[in-house]
Amino acid sequence: MQNRVCELFNIEYPIIQAGMVWCSGWELASAVSEAGGLGIIGSGSMYPEVLEEHILKCKKATSRPFAVNVPLLYPDIEKLIEVIIRNHIEIVFTSAGNPRAWTTVLKEQDIKVAHVVSSLKFARKAEEAGVDAIVAEGFEAGGHNGREETTTFCLIPLVSDNVSVPVIAAGGIYGGRSMLAAFALGAEAVQVGSRFAVSQESSAHTDYKKRVVDAYEGETILTMKSLTPVRLLRNDFYEQIQAAEREGAPAEKLAEILGKRRAKKGIFEGDLVEGELEIGQVSASIKQIQPAGEIVREIWEEFQQFKAKLVEM
């Protein structure tokens, strides 16, 4: 396919695998890139030296373009950026923070920058900061999320009508049908999270992957709104947070319950009771653990099929 996003990242299909803590290391990123999509190493759960190791392994595994995702609130962000520049990474996706400071630094190194937003307001700020593309992520997406609760259906037209850089749709994208819907709404690419989080090459624990495959509709919820809103599967940990919120606990108390490494416990160590099981609403549609390359090919084929069907209509 030829469009602005494929040209920008030099990829075959406008299908991007989201950078996800404890899921997207070099195995997942290289598998997606090898299949013609854009794989992303998620550095949010990595020390700078671990990121470097993943970058080197990813380069060995594929000669195709891949990206690194950087959460801008990462405490040691200077070190992450230094690793990225030193290793000649060509594409960076930034999220969770203000893109102003780092976009310039990255662009000076000829790095392509995409930034993840949850509202038109932040999309405009990202464009002003000079990013090359915007990932517009709806309320249905897994993990950290915006306060406006704008859904993909409402967000994509709002953003694509008001910015000039290409828009990548995220949140609720499962297969070729939702990819086609995202394109109808004005997107030029899709970023898929949940389905790749439970792919074979994801670093997540098998128990977490199985739990996601078993998830039914309504089982994920956007919670911790008084801290940072996050979408996850309901479990004991979630109930503790809920109970505290019902009792009107202050943010500090909630932060204490959350503690540290909850996401690692849930996603990487497979603790389904006490862990933070981040995942999107589309988990209700995910029926199996598949190889990442197969997912890319399946989405692309479905996209073509549904497009042909829509034309005939």
Place this chain on the structure above:
Amino acid sequence: MQNRVCELFNIEYPIIQAGMVWCSGWELASAVSEAGGLGIIGSGSMYPEVLEEHILKCKKATSRPFAVNVPLLYPDIEKLIEVIIRNHIEIVFTSAGNPRAWTTVLKEQDIKVAHVVSSLKFARKAEEAGVDAIVAEGFEAGGHNGREETTTFCLIPLVSDNVSVPVIAAGGIYGGRSMLAAFALGAEAVQVGSRFAVSQESSAHTDYKKRVVDAYEGETILTMKSLTPVRLLRNDFYEQIQAAEREGAPAEKLAEILGKRRAKKGIFEGDLVEGELEIGQVSASIKQIQPAGEIVREIWEEFQQFKAKLVEM
């Protein structure tokens, strides 16, 4: 257009105007039907004799098919149904309640029945009850809403893959672009609420319509989750509910704050401070008060344009 929904309701375009309290009387319903869509009289805010008056006026204003929406939790529902049958209404949309009891009664009179759901679970129950079509309404929709918080993007494929009757997408549908996206996701028609709520023929107060046109992204919120979840514009009334919920007020206390006729106060009387301003997330995209017929034609033309654009892609 020829598809199952157009044939079922004998309409030109698969564009349905949602039945909405204090908005959709005979003026709005007849204007939409005259333009080739399906207009719906919303009986939720009408006494049975008022409904009858609207039906008679609607029949005078248009010879084309129109429908009546019945909230199944309406206290005097027997009387509403009696008015509907006596006046030979051919299409009924039911919502907010269990479709089992009334679907059979209506079907025995050869009335076409569509039921509004917010989840696959309720969609399956509606199909079992014998409805002819299902309206699948996402989290972004205005007014009363489901507890699962499933968005249109996730809900439509989930429902359309698992029921055999046609699916009408609702929630987040603003124009032809979102209509095309809904069709890509598996819908065969769209139900549009917010945009018709602020059309010229809507019975809503002009101050309410202007307030909706001015609304920006993130201004609506799904609230009153411990009573019945409802999406509305934030205002003083909303802040009172929020404050009570933060203090852990029981459902009875919230019901007391809500009181009676809050929606009438906000929508029909235009009290923007103390009224309940029900509206969907797409309010952020609504830029003007238009005649309802113009809205139908605009959606249909945009749908064709965006479809042609998608084909070229």
